[in-house]
Amino acid sequence: xxxxxxxxxxxxxxxxxxxxASAQPVESNGTAIHTTLSIGVVLxxxxxxxxxxxxxxxxxxxxxKQGGRKQVIPIEGxxxxxxxTGRSNSRS
Numbered sequence: 001x002x003x004x005x006x007x008x009x010x011x012x013x014x015x016x017x018x019x020x021a022s023a024q025p026v027e028s029n030g031t032a033i034h035t036t037l038s039i040g041v042v043l044x045x046x047x048x049x050x051x052x053x054x055x056x057x058x059x060x061x062x063x064x065k066q067g068g069r070k071q072v073i074p075i076e077g078x079x080x081x082x083x084x085t086g087r088s089n090s091r092s
Contacts, residue, residue, distance in 0.1 A: 012041050015039040015072040016039075023035065036070045038064035038071060040058060040073055041057065042060060042076075
């Protein structure tokens, strides 16, 4: 059985790499364009539809925006925001 916490942590690491890369300014016609990115990360579970998976990721993205933007928020299942320090908080 795979360690789902480790897989989630690795997925968050990939998302964070993407978020940091997107924060680099892009030059266009002599002007630097700055962007920010908020990302929600979820793991697919058996029996969860694609629509539900997208909805859970969207929920995590909205939590990232509410929490100050420019961050990656993982959600375990459909309602638990994961604190990768070891705690988990239920959200509806």
